[in-house]
Amino acid sequence: MRITAGIYKGRTVRTVEGPGYRPATAKVREALFSMLEARGVAWSDTRVLDLFAGSGSLALESLSRGAQHATMVEMNRSAARTIEKTMADLGIEPGVAVVACTDIFPWLGKGPGKKEPFNLVFVDPPYGENLAGRALNALGRKGWLAPGAVVAAEIEKNAVVPQLAAPFDLDVDRTYGQTRIVIWNTART
Numbered sequence: 001m002r003i004t005a006g007i008y009k010g011r012t013v014r015t016v017e018g019p020g021y022r023p024a025t026a027k028v029r030e031a032l033f034s035m036l037e038a039r040g041v042a043w044s045d046t047r048v049l050d051l052f053a054g055s056g057s058l059a060l061e062s063l064s065r066g067a068q069h070a071t072m073v074e075m076n077r078s079a080a081r082t083i084e085k086t087m088a089d090l091g092i093e094p095g096v097a098v099v100a101c102t103d104i105f106p107w108l109g110k111g112p113g114k115k116e117p118f119n120l121v122f123v124d125p126p127y128g129e130n131l132a133g134r135a136l137n138a139l140g141r142k143g144w145l146a147p148g149a150v151v152a153a154e155i156e157k158n159a160v161v162p163q164l165a166a167p168f169d170l171d172v173d174r175t176y177g178q179t180r181i182v183i184w185n186t187a188r189t
Contacts, residue, residue: 001057004030006064014086015055016079028176029061032152035172035183041120041150043067049118049144051104051125051135056083058122060090063097070097071118073104104135111142119146123153133162136184140167149186154179 001013004026043066050059053072060083063070074080080101087097100107121139125131132155139145145167155161157178161170164184172183 001055002026003057003061003064005033005061006066008060008064008090011064011090012086013055013057013060014082014089015057016076016082025177025179028154028179028181029057031174031176032058032154032181033061033065035174035181036120036150036152039150039171039183039185046120047116047118047146049073049121051108051121051123051139052131053083053099054079054124056086056099058124059097060086062120063092067120068096069116071100071115072097073100073102073107075101075103077101105138108135108138108142108144112144117144117146117149119149121145121149121151123151125155127156127159130159132159133164136162136164136168140164145186147187151184151186153182153184155182156180 003011046067048059048062048067048070050072053074056072059070059072072083080099083099123135132153157175157180161182167186168184171185174181
């Protein structure tokens, strides 16, 4: 898989294989990033959180486009190491990107502590496990989201879109083959 735009355009993102891993295709990533940019995502001001990171392709694509920071949460140790190898291949400076090898639910439950909140969050859970709603609800608590944050989920085509309370406001629900992209905006308070 290759990064589609920005300073790392054309560079390879390492991937892992196994149940639940299905890196976003270039077509889906390009569509997602086009939608984000159309909604005013200013990369130079963006702090990215990538939950169920897998290969880290969404966070790495964001960094390539100029995001200031990315945190990738992936509980599979092999996948987390693969992300770190890709970061080294790309020459990403320490601190610009962080990989947390842990289960997202206890991690989100602790809150960000002294970390700055995120203004762009990707949620890309394994298909068929119905984890998107649970992850999004956990994300909405504990101060993870900056005012006006954008949250994008990549779920299977036939999945039920999670019904979310404030601060989430559904903005986009589009299908690309077997993949569905859902984007929420959050309050700018």
